[in-house]
Amino acid sequence: MTGSSLPGRPFTRPGGEAVDRVVSCDLTFEVEEPADLALQAAAANGRVVRAERLDVTAGGKALPRPAELAAPHRGRVHLLRAPRGVLSVSYRAELGAPPEPADQPAVASSHDAPGVAGLPGLEQLTYLRASRYCPSDQVIGFAVAEFGDLPPGRPQMEAITQWIHRRVGYVPGSSNVHNSAEDTLLTGQGVCRDFAHLGIMLCRALRIPARFVAVYAPGLTPMDFHAVFEAWSDGAWWTYDATRRAPRQGMVRIATGRDATDTAFLNVLRGIIALRSIEVTATVTGPLPLDDDLTPRRLC
Numbered sequence: 001m002t003g004s005s006l007p008g009r010p011f012t013r014p015g016g017e018a019v020d021r022v023v024s025c026d027l028t029f030e031v032e033e034p035a036d037l038a039l040q041a042a043a044a045n046g047r048v049v050r051a052e053r054l055d056v057t058a059g060g061k062a063l064p065r066p067a068e069l070a071a072p073h074r075g076r077v078h079l080l081r082a083p084r085g086v087l088s089v090s091y092r093a094e095l096g097a098p099p100e101p102a103d104q105p106a107v108a109s110s111h112d113a114p115g116v117a118g119l120p121g122l123e124q125l126t127y128l129r130a131s132r133y134c135p136s137d138q139v140i141g142f143a144v145a146e147f148g149d150l151p152p153g154r155p156q157m158e159a160i161t162q163w164i165h166r167r168v169g170y171v172p173g174s175s176n177v178h179n180s181a182e183d184t185l186l187t188g189q190g191v192c193r194d195f196a197h198l199g200i201m202l203c204r205a206l207r208i209p210a211r212f213v214a215v216y217a218p219g220l221t222p223m224d225f226h227a228v229f230e231a232w233s234d235g236a237w238w239t240y241d242a243t244r245r246a247p248r249q250g251m252v253r254i255a256t257g258r259d260a261t262d263t264a265f266l267n268v269l270r271g272i273i274a275l276r277s278i279e280v281t282a283t284v285t286g287p288l289p290l291d292d293d294l295t296p297r298r299l300c
Contacts (some may be wrong), residue, residue: 031085058086058087165293216254
């Protein structure tokens with residue numbers, strides 16, 4: 001790869017340091033009108049970074065280093081300005097094992113309300129509210145009828161995940177950017193973002209805060225960006241993936257938000273641009289972790 005490494009993160013790996021995850025994406029676009037873009041493809045802060053690199057070229061010529069902005073939950077946004085022509089974006093990172101998740105408050109008291117105990121007020125409100133792809137206010141009756149008899153918190157979250165896995169078929173190409181979780185509920189099919197949206201919608205309908213996470217997922221087939229959801233209980237965010245297509249403990253967080261609106265790998269701020277190709281890779285050092293889909297997991 002050519003170009004400069006990201007600030008403070010040399011691409012040369014120090015000798016003898018083990019790499020826990022290697023993730024990359026290569027994106028090619030046709031820029032029809034000069035464009036301003038917001039890219040969310042870099043691994044979120046929180047892991048030990050052995051090496052990291054982001055290269056952007058237009059017409060075969062390197063563009064200036066993109067500006068980086070901090071996004072919620074340690075996410076990172078890179079701002080690009082692209083002229084007409086072919087735009088290529090190449091990102092690669094070698095990451096060590098994560099520390100204990102930094103944004104987890106202490107475990108809540110048993111006297112606190114289930115599902116929202118200890119969560120900061122603004123964050124609680126944000127991830128309880130209905131959003132564009134997760135209209136939870138429309139399915140409260142269904143959610144209560146299906147899961148309302150279960151104990152609040154993780155028992156409901158786990159039951160929702162298992163229900164989605166049994167009742168929704170993973171069908172590539174079955175949805176697009178216009179489909180909401182209600183569409184997934186009605187059609188019974190979707191892809192990873194639809195599974196995540198449905199889990200979020202049902203959790204919020206039961207007054208469980210839930211949020212959408214875009215990830216790199218070693219073991220995913222076919223390889224692509226992946227989506228899971230997190231729900232709040234017992235003082236922590238717990239990670240759920242109703243697709244069961246990759247082990248959760250191998251995943252690398254990219255972006256976190258209310259739904260896919262907040263976590264798209266590219267937002268066009270100005271101009272006209274079309275995606276021509278995308279290639280994503282994600283691997284682990286050593287054997288791929290095994291996930292029994294029942295053990296509670298947290299994502300760095």
